[in-house]
Amino acid sequence: MNKSLDAIHHTAIQVKNIATAVSWYKERFACQIEYQDESWAMIKFANTSLALVLPDQHPYHFAIIAEDLAPYGDAVLHRDGTSSVYIKDQDGNNVEILKLPTFVTE
Amino acid sequence: MNKSLDAIHHTAIQVKNIATAVSWYKERFACQIEYQDESWAMIKFANTSLALVLPDQHPYHFAIIAEDLAPYGDAVLHRDGTSSVYIKDQDGNNVEILKLPTFVTE
Secondary structure: HHHHHHHOOEEEEEOOHHHHHHHHHHHHHOOOOEEEEEOOOEEEEOOOOOEEOOOOOOOOOOOEEEOHHHHHHHEOOOOOOOOOEEEEOOOOOOOEEOOOOOOOOO | OOOOOOOOEEEHHHHHHHHHHHHHHHHHOOOEEEEEEEOOEEOOOOOOEEEEOOOOOOOOOEEEOOOOOOOOOOOOOOOOOOEEEEEEOOOOEEEHHHHHOOOOOO
Protein backbone atom coordinates (compact mmCIF):
# COMPACT_ATOMS: atom_id res chain seq x y z
CA MET A 1 0.00 0.00 0.00
CA ASN A 2 1.38 3.31 -1.13
CA LYS A 3 0.97 5.68 1.82
CA SER A 4 1.51 8.76 -0.27
CA LEU A 5 -1.61 8.15 -2.34
CA ASP A 6 -5.25 8.44 -1.32
CA ALA A 7 -7.09 5.18 -0.67
CA ILE A 8 -10.39 3.92 -2.06
CA HIS A 9 -12.42 2.68 0.89
CA HIS A 10 -15.17 0.93 -1.07
CA THR A 11 -17.07 0.66 -4.31
CA ALA A 12 -20.84 0.56 -3.94
CA ILE A 13 -23.19 -1.26 -6.28
CA GLN A 14 -26.97 -1.43 -6.22
CA VAL A 15 -28.72 -4.74 -5.60
CA LYS A 16 -32.39 -5.63 -5.09
CA ASN A 17 -31.92 -7.89 -2.06
CA ILE A 18 -28.96 -7.54 0.27
CA ALA A 19 -28.95 -11.11 1.64
CA THR A 20 -29.22 -12.70 -1.80
CA ALA A 21 -26.43 -10.52 -3.16
CA VAL A 22 -24.15 -11.18 -0.18
CA SER A 23 -24.59 -14.91 -0.79
CA TRP A 24 -23.78 -14.52 -4.48
CA TYR A 25 -20.43 -12.86 -3.72
CA LYS A 26 -19.58 -15.08 -0.76
CA GLU A 27 -20.12 -18.24 -2.83
CA ARG A 28 -17.81 -17.11 -5.63
CA PHE A 29 -15.05 -15.07 -4.02
CA ALA A 30 -12.77 -15.12 -0.99
CA CYS A 31 -14.25 -12.19 0.94
CA GLN A 32 -15.56 -11.41 4.40
CA ILE A 33 -18.80 -9.79 5.54
CA GLU A 34 -17.86 -6.67 7.50
CA TYR A 35 -21.43 -5.54 8.04
CA GLN A 36 -24.82 -6.73 6.89
CA ASP A 37 -28.43 -5.82 7.58
CA GLU A 38 -31.50 -5.68 5.35
CA SER A 39 -30.65 -2.30 3.92
CA TRP A 40 -26.94 -2.58 3.13
CA ALA A 41 -23.81 -4.67 3.49
CA MET A 42 -20.07 -4.11 3.37
CA ILE A 43 -17.98 -6.98 2.02
CA LYS A 44 -14.25 -6.85 2.71
CA PHE A 45 -11.80 -7.89 0.01
CA ALA A 46 -8.01 -8.04 0.43
CA ASN A 47 -7.37 -4.41 -0.41
CA THR A 48 -10.70 -2.57 -0.43
CA SER A 49 -14.38 -3.26 0.19
CA LEU A 50 -17.53 -3.76 -1.86
CA ALA A 51 -20.68 -2.09 -0.55
CA LEU A 52 -24.08 -3.49 -1.52
CA VAL A 53 -26.84 -0.91 -1.32
CA LEU A 54 -30.52 -0.65 -2.20
CA PRO A 55 -31.41 1.52 -5.21
CA ASP A 56 -33.74 3.77 -3.21
CA GLN A 57 -31.13 4.45 -0.52
CA HIS A 58 -27.77 5.04 -2.17
CA PRO A 59 -26.52 5.71 -5.69
CA TYR A 60 -23.74 3.82 -7.39
CA HIS A 61 -20.53 5.35 -6.06
CA PHE A 62 -17.01 4.77 -4.84
CA ALA A 63 -15.50 6.28 -1.71
CA ILE A 64 -12.14 8.00 -1.35
CA ILE A 65 -10.77 8.48 2.16
CA ALA A 66 -9.91 12.05 3.20
CA GLU A 67 -8.90 13.62 6.49
CA ASP A 68 -10.65 16.92 5.87
CA LEU A 69 -14.10 17.06 4.32
CA ALA A 70 -14.51 20.84 4.56
CA PRO A 71 -13.29 21.56 1.02
CA TYR A 72 -15.97 19.29 -0.39
CA GLY A 73 -19.09 20.64 1.32
CA ASP A 74 -21.28 19.90 4.32
CA ALA A 75 -20.52 16.48 5.78
CA VAL A 76 -23.12 14.00 7.02
CA LEU A 77 -22.21 12.07 10.18
CA HIS A 78 -23.10 8.37 10.00
CA ARG A 79 -23.97 6.04 12.88
CA ASP A 80 -20.70 4.15 12.57
CA GLY A 81 -18.66 7.26 13.30
CA THR A 82 -17.70 7.97 9.70
CA SER A 83 -18.74 11.17 8.00
CA SER A 84 -18.91 11.90 4.32
CA VAL A 85 -19.79 14.22 1.49
CA TYR A 86 -21.02 13.08 -1.92
CA ILE A 87 -19.71 14.94 -4.92
CA LYS A 88 -20.10 14.31 -8.63
CA ASP A 89 -17.28 14.27 -11.13
CA GLN A 90 -17.60 16.08 -14.46
CA ASP A 91 -19.47 13.14 -15.93
CA GLY A 92 -21.93 12.77 -13.08
CA ASN A 93 -20.22 9.81 -11.40
CA ASN A 94 -20.81 9.84 -7.64
CA VAL A 95 -17.69 10.10 -5.49
CA GLU A 96 -18.09 9.80 -1.72
CA ILE A 97 -15.42 11.65 0.22
CA LEU A 98 -15.19 9.65 3.44
CA LYS A 99 -13.62 10.54 6.77
CA LEU A 100 -12.99 7.61 9.04
CA PRO A 101 -13.60 7.92 12.80
CA THR A 102 -10.66 9.13 14.86
CA PHE A 103 -9.97 7.00 17.89
CA VAL A 104 -8.14 8.83 20.64
CA THR A 105 -5.67 6.67 22.54
CA GLU A 106 -4.13 7.80 25.80
CA MET B 1 -3.45 -6.47 2.72
CA ASN B 2 -5.16 -9.71 3.69
CA LYS B 3 -3.55 -12.35 1.48
CA SER B 4 -6.29 -14.87 2.15
CA LEU B 5 -8.94 -12.72 0.48
CA ASP B 6 -9.41 -11.93 -3.19
CA ALA B 7 -8.33 -8.47 -4.33
CA ILE B 8 -10.22 -5.84 -6.31
CA HIS B 9 -7.90 -4.67 -9.07
CA HIS B 10 -9.94 -1.67 -10.21
CA THR B 11 -13.31 -0.01 -10.39
CA ALA B 12 -14.25 1.33 -13.81
CA ILE B 13 -16.44 4.36 -14.41
CA GLN B 14 -17.62 5.82 -17.69
CA VAL B 15 -16.51 9.30 -18.72
CA LYS B 16 -17.01 11.30 -21.92
CA ASN B 17 -13.42 12.48 -22.33
CA ILE B 18 -10.49 10.59 -20.84
CA ALA B 19 -8.05 13.51 -20.62
CA THR B 20 -10.57 15.82 -18.98
CA ALA B 21 -11.56 13.18 -16.47
CA VAL B 22 -7.96 12.30 -15.63
CA SER B 23 -7.32 15.97 -14.90
CA TRP B 24 -10.38 16.16 -12.67
CA TYR B 25 -9.17 13.31 -10.48
CA LYS B 26 -5.52 14.35 -10.49
CA GLU B 27 -6.40 17.88 -9.36
CA ARG B 28 -8.43 16.67 -6.41
CA PHE B 29 -6.80 13.49 -5.14
CA ALA B 30 -3.36 12.02 -4.48
CA CYS B 31 -3.24 9.45 -7.27
CA GLN B 32 -0.94 8.42 -10.11
CA ILE B 33 -1.62 7.83 -13.78
CA GLU B 34 -0.70 4.23 -14.53
CA TYR B 35 -1.85 4.34 -18.14
CA GLN B 36 -3.61 6.89 -20.32
CA ASP B 37 -4.55 7.17 -23.96
CA GLU B 38 -7.60 8.63 -25.71
CA SER B 39 -9.75 5.59 -25.11
CA TRP B 40 -9.07 4.70 -21.48
CA ALA B 41 -6.94 5.42 -18.43
CA MET B 42 -5.97 3.63 -15.26
CA ILE B 43 -5.41 5.79 -12.19
CA LYS B 44 -3.58 4.21 -9.26
CA PHE B 45 -4.71 4.91 -5.72
CA ALA B 46 -2.99 3.60 -2.58
CA ASN B 47 -4.78 0.26 -2.48
CA THR B 48 -6.60 -0.22 -5.79
CA SER B 49 -7.08 1.58 -9.11
CA LEU B 50 -9.76 3.60 -10.84
CA ALA B 51 -10.30 2.91 -14.55
CA LEU B 52 -11.81 5.59 -16.75
CA VAL B 53 -13.50 4.18 -19.83
CA LEU B 54 -15.63 5.47 -22.71
CA PRO B 55 -19.32 4.48 -22.67
CA ASP B 56 -19.17 2.81 -26.08
CA GLN B 57 -16.17 0.67 -25.14
CA HIS B 58 -16.66 -0.70 -21.63
CA PRO B 59 -19.52 -0.93 -19.17
CA TYR B 60 -19.37 0.20 -15.56
CA HIS B 61 -17.66 -2.64 -13.70
CA PHE B 62 -15.19 -3.63 -11.05
CA ALA B 63 -12.49 -6.26 -11.45
CA ILE B 64 -11.62 -9.08 -9.07
CA ILE B 65 -8.28 -10.82 -9.52
CA ALA B 66 -8.34 -14.59 -10.04
CA GLU B 67 -5.69 -17.15 -10.97
CA ASP B 68 -7.99 -19.38 -12.98
CA LEU B 69 -10.59 -17.93 -15.32
CA ALA B 70 -11.85 -21.25 -16.65
CA PRO B 71 -14.76 -21.54 -14.21
CA TYR B 72 -16.11 -18.20 -15.42
CA GLY B 73 -16.16 -18.72 -19.18
CA ASP B 74 -14.03 -17.96 -22.23
CA ALA B 75 -11.31 -15.46 -21.41
CA VAL B 76 -10.23 -12.59 -23.65
CA LEU B 77 -6.50 -11.89 -23.79
CA HIS B 78 -5.65 -8.17 -23.65
CA ARG B 79 -2.63 -6.41 -25.14
CA ASP B 80 -1.09 -5.78 -21.72
CA GLY B 81 -0.87 -9.49 -20.98
CA THR B 82 -3.90 -9.63 -18.73
CA SER B 83 -6.88 -11.79 -19.62
CA SER B 84 -10.41 -11.55 -18.34
CA VAL B 85 -13.99 -12.69 -18.40
CA TYR B 86 -16.97 -10.43 -17.72
CA ILE B 87 -19.80 -11.89 -15.70
CA LYS B 88 -22.94 -10.32 -14.26
CA ASP B 89 -24.12 -10.71 -10.71
CA GLN B 90 -27.78 -11.46 -9.94
CA ASP B 91 -28.66 -7.81 -10.27
CA GLY B 92 -26.89 -7.27 -13.57
CA ASN B 93 -23.79 -5.58 -12.13
CA ASN B 94 -20.74 -6.26 -14.29
CA VAL B 95 -17.89 -8.08 -12.58
CA GLU B 96 -14.64 -8.53 -14.50
CA ILE B 97 -12.68 -11.60 -13.45
CA LEU B 98 -9.09 -10.61 -14.19
CA LYS B 99 -5.97 -12.75 -14.50
CA LEU B 100 -2.72 -10.83 -14.27
CA PRO B 101 0.21 -11.77 -16.49
CA THR B 102 2.62 -14.34 -15.12
CA PHE B 103 6.23 -13.29 -15.36
CA VAL B 104 8.65 -16.21 -15.34
CA THR B 105 11.91 -15.46 -13.55
CA GLU B 106 14.91 -17.76 -13.88
